[in-house]
Amino acid sequence: MVSIPHGGRLVNKVARGERRRKLLKEAAALPRVELDSNQALEVENIAHGVYSPLEGFMCYEEVSHVLENMRLPNDLPWTIPVILDVDEDDLTAVKEGDALSLTFLGKTIAIMEVEEIYRVDLNLYASRVFGTADPGHPGVFKVLNMKPMLVGGTLELLNEMPNKYERYTLHPAETRVLFSERGWKTIVGFQTRNAPHLGHEYIQKSALVFTDGLFINPVVGRKKPGDYKDEVILKAYDALIRNYYPRDSVVLSVLRYEMKYAGPREAVHHAIMRKNFGCTHFIVGRDHAGVGKYYGPYDAWKIFREFPDLGITPLFVKEFFYCRKCGGMASEKTCPHSEKYRVKFSGTKTRRMLLSGIRPPPELMRPEVVDAILRFENPFVEE
Amino acid sequence: MRRRKYTTISIPVSLYERIKSVMEGTGFKSVSDYVTYVLREIVAMHERERMASPFSKEDVERIKEKLRALGYL
Numbered sequence: 001m002v003s004i005p006h007g008g009r010l011v012n013k014v015a016r017g018e019r020r021r022k023l024l025k026e027a028a029a030l031p032r033v034e035l036d037s038n039q040a041l042e043v044e045n046i047a048h049g050v051y052s053p054l055e056g057f058m059c060y061e062e063v064s065h066v067l068e069n070m071r072l073p074n075d076l077p078w079t080i081p082v083i084l085d086v087d088e089d090d091l092t093a094v095k096e097g098d099a100l101s102l103t104f105l106g107k108t109i110a111i112m113e114v115e116e117i118y119r120v121d122l123n124l125y126a127s128r129v130f131g132t133a134d135p136g137h138p139g140v141f142k143v144l145n146m147k148p149m150l151v152g153g154t155l156e157l158l159n160e161m162p163n164k165y166e167r168y169t170l171h172p173a174e175t176r177v178l179f180s181e182r183g184w185k186t187i188v189g190f191q192t193r194n195a196p197h198l199g200h201e202y203i204q205k206s207a208l209v210f211t212d213g214l215f216i217n218p219v220v221g222r223k224k225p226g227d228y229k230d231e232v233i234l235k236a237y238d239a240l241i242r243n244y245y246p247r248d249s250v251v252l253s254v255l256r257y258e259m260k261y262a263g264p265r266e267a268v269h270h271a272i273m274r275k276n277f278g279c280t281h282f283i284v285g286r287d288h289a290g291v292g293k294y295y296g297p298y299d300a301w302k303i304f305r306e307f308p309d310l311g312i313t314p315l316f317v318k319e320f321f322y323c324r325k326c327g328g329m330a331s332e333k334t335c336p337h338s339e340k341y342r343v344k345f346s347g348t349k350t351r352r353m354l355l356s357g358i359r360p361p362p363e364l365m366r367p368e369v370v371d372a373i374l375r376f377e378n379p380f381v382e383e
Numbered sequence: 384m385r386r387r388k389y390t391t392i393s394i395p396v397s398l399y400e401r402i403k404s405v406m407e408g409t410g411f412k413s414v415s416d417y418v419t420y421v422l423r424e425i426v427a428m429h430e431r432e433r434m435a436s437p438f439s440k441e442d443v444e445r446i447k448e449k450l451r452a453l454g455y456l
Contacts, residue, residue, distance in 0.1 A: 004431045170450075174450060
C-alpha cells in the first residue's frame, strides 16, 4: 500500500456534475476576488488534495499554530501556512459567513466559504517561515509585499486553470492509483527545478535500489532568470528516462507550485506534498529549497528530527561526484580519496557551458539530455 | 479565550527516572519533550493502521482510463 495521505484522508474538493453546475450558477451572483496565477495554483492544489488535510485557505488560528509550532492545531506536522491575501477593496461587500467567487483571468475557478477575515504580523510571519526578515530574501520580499487582508475558509474547485503541461500533470488521487497498479509499495519522491546531470541521476538511482518506484516531480511555475525553462526540464527528463531508466520503475509528472525558498521549513512542506501523492520516501537536498546563504549547509536535514510522526521517510543522500582514483561515481560516504581526484557536479557550471554553446562532457551530463536541451533556442528563463 | 497549549499526564516516577537516564546526551531538553516525541511517533503509527482506502471502484476506473490515455499505464 502506498503511503496514507497526511491527516488520514485525501482531500477532494473538485465539484463535478450537477453540484458543479449549481455552484457555478450561484457564483455568478457572488462578490468576486481575482487571483494571480500562483494563488489560483494554490486553489487547485488544495482541491486536488496536494495539501491534504487542508480543505481551504487557513484561518488565523491555523496560521499562528504553524508559525509557532510547525504543526496544525490538531498537532499534525505543517510548516508553511497556506494563505490567501486580498485587497481591502475586494472585501467591502464581504463578511465572515459569506461566499466568494474566486476568479482567474475573469473566470470563476472556485467558490469559497469565508470563515475568517484577518491580518497577520508580516514581519513575524517572515521571520518564522524563512528564519529571516531580510527583504533581500525573495520569499520575505514577497511576504512583505502581500496584500493586507487574509481570507480563510473552505473552497470547491469549479474550473481548472489553463495548463500547458496537461500531458505531464497527475493529481494525488491519480498517482496513488498508478503506483498501486504498478504494484509499488515503496515510492521515493524527487523534487527538482533543474535539467538532470549525472549527480541527480545517481542520487535517484541510489534511492531506487531499495524502493519499488521513483516519482520524479519537477516544480513548474514562476522561476528566476537563468533557471531552466519548464519545458526544457521535462524534455531533458524524457530523454534521460527513455535512455537510462527501466521505464516501469519511474513516473515523471509535474507539480504546479510556486517555490517559496523557505529552506528547512519548505523541505518538510515538500515532503508532505509528496506524501499526499503517495510517496513513502522523499529525497531531501542538502540545501533543499534554499536561496543565497540564508540557511546552514545541513539545516534542511536537521529539521526532520522534529517530526517523528511525519509519515514519510526523508532520505538524506550526500551529493555524488566523479572520482578519478575510484574510476567512477562516488559520494563522501563511499570514497576515501581527496578533493583533488573529485570532479564535482555543478548546475551553475553546466548552465554556463550550455549558455556558451559548449556541450557538457558525458561525465557531467548524458549526451541525450544535452541534445534535448540544445534543441531549444534559449533553454533558460530570460530577465 | 486562548486554547491551552499543554496538559498534564501522570506517569510512574520510576518510569520518569528511567526516561531521564535514557535521554541523556540525546539532545532532548526535558522528559516532556522526549515523551511528546515518542508518543507522536507511536500515535502516528496507530493512525496509519486504521486508515481505509479513500477511493470508490468508480473513482479508480475513471482514473485508470486517464492514466491509460496519457500513456502511464
